[in-house]
Amino acid sequence: MLKIIQHKIFLLTCGIILSVFVQAQNLKLIYNKPAENWNEALPIGNGKLGAMVFGGASQEHLQLNEETIWAGEPGNNVPKNTFDSIQKIRKLLNENKFEDAQKLSNTTYPRQAPKDLNYGMPYQTMGDLFIDFKGHENFKNYTRTLDIEKAVSAVSYEVNGVTFRREIFASFVDNVIIIKLSSSKKGSLNFCINASTPHLKKSIFTEKNQLMITGTSGSVDNKIGKINFKTVAVPVLKGGKLTSTKDQLEISGADEVVIYLSIATNFKKYNDISGNQDARVSEYLQSALNKKYEAELKAHIEKYQQYFKRVSLDLGTTEQARKTTDTRIKEFATSKDPDLVALYFQFGRYLLISSSQPGTQPANLQGIWNDQLNPAWDSKYTVNINTEMNYWPAESTNLSEMHEPLFDMIQDLSVTGQESAKEMYHARGWNMHHNTDLWRITGIVDGGFYGMWPMGGAWLTQHLWNHYLYTGDKEFLKKYYPALKGSALFYLDVLQKDPSKKYLVVSPSMSPENTYFKSVGITAGTTMDNQLVFDVFTNFINASKVLNENKNLSGEVKSALNKLPPMQIGQHAQLQEWLKDMDKTDDKHRHISHLYGLFPSGQISPFRNPDLTEAAKNSMIFRGDKSTGWSMGWKVNWWARLLDGNRAFKLISDQLTPAPIDNKGESGGTYPNLLDAHPPFQIDGNFGCTSGIAEMLLQSYDGFMYILPALPDALPNGNIKGLKARGGFEIDIEWRNSQLTKLTIKSTLGGNCRIRVAKNINLKSKTQLKNSTGENPNEYYQVNAVKAPLISEKAELKGFPMPETQVFDFNTKKNGVYIFETK
Template sequence: MRKLMLKTVLIITVAFIVVPYNGLLANQPLKLKYDKPATEWNEALPIGNGRLGAMIFGGPDKEQIQLNEETIWAGEPGNNVPKNTHDNILAIRKLLAEGKPREAQDLSNATFPRQAPEGLDYGMPYQTFGSLWLDFKGHDTYSDFHRELDIQDAVARTSYRVDGIQYQREVFASFTDDVVIIRLTSSQKNALSFSVGLSTPHKVHALNLTKNQMHLSGTSSSVDSKTGKVNFEGIVHPILKGGQLTSDNDKFEIKNADEVILYVSIGTNFNKYNDLTGQPALRAQTTLNNALKVKYNKALAKHSKRYQTFFNRVKLDLGTSAQADKTTDVRVREFATTHDPELVSLYFQFGRYLLISSSQPGGQPANLQGIWNEKLSPPWDSKYTVNINTEMNYWPAEVTNLSEMHEPLFSMLEDLSVTGRESAREMYRARGWNMHHNTDLWRITGIVDGGYYGIWPMGGAWLSQHIWQHYLYNGQTSFLQKYYDILKGKALFYLDILHEDRSGRWLVVSPSISPENSYLPGSIGVSAGTTMDNQLIFDVFHNFIQASKILNQDVSLADSVKTALDRLPPMQIGQHTQLQEWLEDLDKTTDKHRHISHLYGLYPAGQISPFRHPDLTEAAVNSLTYRGDKSTGWSMGWKVNWWARLLDGNKAYKLIQEQLSPPLGENGQGGGTYPNLLDAHPPFQIDGNFGCTSGIAEMLVQSYDGNIFILPALPDALPKGSVSGLKTRGGFEIDMAWDNGILTSLSVHSKSGGNCRLRLAEATNLKGNVELPTAQGENANPFFQVREIKAPLKSEKASLKGFTVPKTKLVEFDTKAGERYAFVIQR
């Protein structure tokens, strides 16, 4: 059942300035809390400052703080572009054109085998630094245990009692001093006695103790044919108040201290994807020396203040329940059957916390596990998988007001636009740049995982969308100019490799795949003109054409791109009244595959709109329904966004319930959420966290369809609440409150100025400090420009029933940059 709460409300007050948001979270502490230590990694609590990550276990007798640094990866500089494959790519294309998909798949598999050929890697893994260990004798019997992660100030805390003495630990990864800091205190003097040790699973390492510092140096581990070349050094420096510090072989012994503060600094030799000339020991020591100059209380205050400059931009209140008094692990277990709106808002804000903590300007983008990984060979290498996962990591960046967190992804795109020239030239004889479905610290752009998964030359097409979206949300022409060549390089690549399909009617990409799915038995997936490819190129070409016009560059090239754009295939509605995944009508209603890539056009692209394209919307609903709800964690996160775009808040909320449930199994496909709120593919992948965070935002505000839609998909389960700081295209920030599913107040803060067009429930009448005339025609604000798509082709077997959209109205008003416009509901 599609639900959109569209009712009228009577409010006598007509005050123009309304600020109903700032105090709402006072009684809703944003904490993950537990009454027992973590017994395994998926129960530990993550902290990070973008570069350094740590997982806090909270053991009273043995504390493990597992450590990561963002540039400790296996391997060394170098690309993975295979030689002499161009002719085979042409042969695969020819076989597909001849209607021989099995032969095409066989040749693809032979050309790009599942295991990397000798001398060529399929990507290097992100690797752990190791762990800090704190051993407390006699603390195995304890009481009053409590541990928490406070995402309001980005600090993890542990407390417990032994023999009447209260022990406390406070841990944070400093955003300002760039070290991990651990403070240990007790309620009684001279009560802190414990040992400190460092360990690492890397084979090449050395541990050295000086009078007051512990140094662990090492080299990243080798994988396949690649020798590890990232050198690293970690330093632990204890500061004692009272007590004694001694060394015992490979450990520090601390006895009878009143307070201990441990500083952990890590440096590597990584400068850039092609430069390993840094000095890890000097970097670690210099950073540590600077951190030691700052008193603890000041360091903590500076850290939290810096973090909160990002985090505090958005506040969300979805109501309260008694569940909030329970520990987080219990709340996750009970969420599917118990009303717990605060867990939804906590999960939303936890996603923002993770993005701030794993993706800071000047650093690396968040990978498949953010910056949190305990292994040398993690699942899927914890690389950058760009056929959905890396992109999903950044879906919350703009809408949840964290635009700066996007910068590491743009920096990686700058690198890939260089290394990707080799892929474009050697494999496709094309201009511009290209990559496939994976990359790593070394910015590889060749095939990964062979000719079934990897023959997808679309990774750069999807990643480059983030440049355009950032521009739409922030409106900075200087930003667009900086990254213009990346957009141009993608357009050049596809302009060169597009060719006519078998009918001679359309221009398509071949060979390619619809990510990780197949259409014939025997894992036959290689194909021509997949729907997702067509949708991606549609956006690549439009991005370039618009950027070219805005910047007044490459007019002639833009004309050529426009000619090719006009020959892209339209979307198609197949025999099962589904949105076709392939150029031919090959979908199966029994297909439950986790990837539903052809719905990229619905979200994040916004090419399909319920108000403009009801037939395609209905087909998208059918495709989603056939695939089912329960899936991997990231897939369910994507589905929340899709159902929100389909204006079905109740269905979107059901997917949140599915996601906020314990996973069915570590190696299964059940998806869900671990006790520490991290997403379960399973195993752990961080993309599901980010996908759900963006999905919750999409339920509240959408701005892709030429207007700002207020409360487009509010579920029955969240009838009352408020949100402030959500961001839309055109640089607008939205604050609003609702009750009984009905909007009660609205405030629009215009950062850039320009026309603000609102889509509201039909019966909603706003009164404020500006007039709100009915909107006519298309939005004059260029950041809300809607791209016209071709009418879909429909199978004669399709049986369309019609998609009913809610009754809404469009109003608009002109804004000035920096001004705030407040409204209440008019009587």
């Protein structure tokens, strides 16, 4: 009997230990070997500085980035004297001469940039820092981690009975990267510090026991590289000896070493590079060196957690959580690992905090992490989906401040974009096309085939209005109202009558990167363009009403709004991508741009527009699931909006499969370091999936908040705290056996709260609920009604299956907290 009791106690103890071990791993990426390549290294960043940490035992390698090291110099890329060609293209499109229109677009804006123009500058690596250890080739008990709860990377291993440790982080307080090296035995640290950079104009040297790297960014096309950068590494020793050679630092016999790494450039603004990189580096270093390491680390963690800890997600754990992160990715498709989904969700939030801080540049195509001078797609800002996707989680996952760098860039573009609007289109206001860079270019990029899409500004401005709907910040709206107005003015001027004279459409344009005939994509009145202009106009009208501005202009915009084409359901019961019914059921293109109206916009709703919702679903089915990483990230959000949690989870599973070693193709997947693959690496898929998981648990558009709208069978139990909804609401949700069990709503603005929940839920609360009737009186939940769709006679609609739900209203007070439990 005693043995049985002892055995039970042993099993219970093991269970407790396992539970603690599993929980401890919940917010860590963990590996049992150093990174062998960049896609295994771990990202750290503070918005300005980024590093990929390889964690080698005999050599630590940090690949380094600073957000403003871009090729080129100030200047726009707007071509001169092309308005007549645009007019001719419009005429050819009206005459159904589509191939001729495409040829003229291609010759007017050639694939390779003309000598007097450029198609954007690449974001560039600074270079690399190496720490070479003597005698560490034979090591054991190795662990490498990235703690995304603290934004700290760590390495630990043993050599000849001595344990060596490293802690590495990019300080959110003092804008330096800090590396702490320690060991379990005094005097055991022996290593040298050296660096390299691929830039042609460079110098690497030591001065006063500090390692210096200086250089100038690259020249591309007709743009001379004019970003001057400086990097300084300063080691602070406890015990031991520090000596210098020409280009490296040597440490011997140290007990502990902390290395402070600072990078700065001469960049001040897109049109101002008069900064002093030397003074900036010194300022950053001085601030950090005046603090003890422990105080610096504590301050860093506290500032980071002000953002990160706003949202928690617990989906339960299994045995899989004991394994290394790369193994969990490999086995996700064949195992139950809900905790990896939670980790992936939070990793997206970690990346956004780490690559987009107030006062920095926005997160680019790779966030801030790039190891090349000429990265894929230049690592620019691609605004026909990728840049916007980077910021989808900003509001919903309670990271509004991370949105600020994008707002700053929109403000810049609303200035530089006046040149492209005036010169290319003879229009008021501002616009841009599908790409921009550090210099805020707004002309066509990549020629008249890919680049003839004058809608980039239209999409970006949605983020301004969306931020207002989440925060209710009228001062913010007033500040950025000119950008909303400028975008509306542009489309007011460029809209053209379509050949039937029924509608106003954007011409010429395209449905991003897709074609309807072989090598022909240029057209007029694409569904996405119509949806974007609809949002631009309605946002301007609504903002003008809030601010009591421009009543006459609002009337003019409203008149044009009424002349936009309705959405159309084509012969295959699909949502048409083009004004004419030209969709092909075998089209597997990664861009499904015409579903913008489903997400991130809210023009298509299952409850208001079931026919459009069914058509959107059919388009999704035709396109298929597997695609590039960002495309699958978008599909998670779409399936969530279609209220199909299982299909959304299937896309997450597709994305959480090992990315191929080959860096080409459109296979998507995830690298061992949890970064998204196009392939190669693009960060937008990470952000898209984080947004999609949030959409599966909470949606706040269409006049109400929908609680657990797309909960998959694979996640029957869990809780999430701190999600944000439009109207200033903060939401905590608990569920068990796929049923809502507890709902907490915090109201920061007050006003009516309308919630939609499953029909079989019986909510219990001190708060009085009433069945909803009519439209939501809350100003942040007003719905902009769309026209009834045109439906092809050939379309066979079967009806969209609607979930059984119930909708309640209750009044909230500012800063009130309202708790609901199920009976």
